[in-house]
Amino acid sequence: MRQTTPGHDFLRGIWRENPVLIHMLGLCPALAVTNTVENSLAMGVATFFVLCGSSLLVSLCRKFIPNAVRISTFILIIATFVTIADMSLEAIVPTVHKALGAFIALIVVNCMILGRQEAFASKRPVGRAMLDAVGTGFGFIIALFMMGAVREVLGNGTFLGYSVFGESYEPWVVMVLPPGGFLTLGFLLLAIHWLQRRRAQRRDAETEGELVARERAA
């Protein structure tokens, strides 16, 4: 087991190992329900709750779960929390619950959650597992928020229901339809790869510059 600091456990999931944008996990909700910012945030928060709840329980019970049936146990625990989230959303925000539809129940098969249980929560003490779950959950919310913001602003001309571009804006309807989900994520990935490459190039240029300077000095 690799040793990591608590701060690293928390920060890792937020950006550098973002579950959606870097690891491509949990794509199904990230593409399906991100047509408005409101839906994206509701889905993000529901997933955050399920992830933290199951990480806590899995980490607490990690000594009692037999190795042979661990995956089924994780799935049962996750399904329990999903049922809680499903019913709570139905009671608190019925309109959002209706818009998300079957995709709330589908949080059960979000590979990101099962992945964190198997790779992290089942092997670490409760505190670390919670830090990891909160970090990864925030990363998921951020990724969903980015998708939702791009799609709602371009596809509807609004942000959280408020008009952004004014009356004369002709919305790109395709962005709120299914193809828009694929295209938005595709272009977001392009942007991220471009940034990564630029950063790497700059780092290379800096080290090269240093070498040249050192040679001159010598």
Next chain:
Amino acid sequence: MGNLIWILLSAMVVNNFTLALFLGLCPFMGVSARVATALRMGLANIFVLLITSLCAWFLNTYVLAHAPYLRTICFIVVIASLVQIVEMTIKKVSPVLFRELGIFLPLITTNCAILGLAIFQTNRGYGFLEGIFFALGAGLGLTLALVLMASIRESSETADVPAIAKGMALVLIIAGSLSLAFMGFAGLLSSS
């Protein structure tokens, strides 16, 4: 009969599971590099979807009518264990078929398409026959999407793509165009 055909067509092309509902994306992204593998994955998917439909119908009729709050837990546990049993049976009865489908079966079980099918079938109140046709349509649709994707990816392998677009970004943009093309089928339903 006409109704059943519409259910099949609708699930296959108009509301294609992968391209319109984003279900079963993991195999769509992961196993779509070769046409032959994609085809096998598709067949395994059809098989598991049919079993799932049967399961969901049985659970809905005999168990969940009394305890609706157990729906999510019940579906995932019953489907996962049944697929495991079927896998063991196939291994015993037909090793050839097992080799063809083998590795894919357990992968498929935790695929969103499977649970999605069970939930949609329940929400829409499909009966036994309707469920079977829905599952068949969904499976054929998944296979179609997978094979299309794999053939595009195979031929784009030699293409000159900018370095930043290599990998997932390219796959997602191709998927977006495919999804756009499949939206054309929506006219099929509204004109009927």
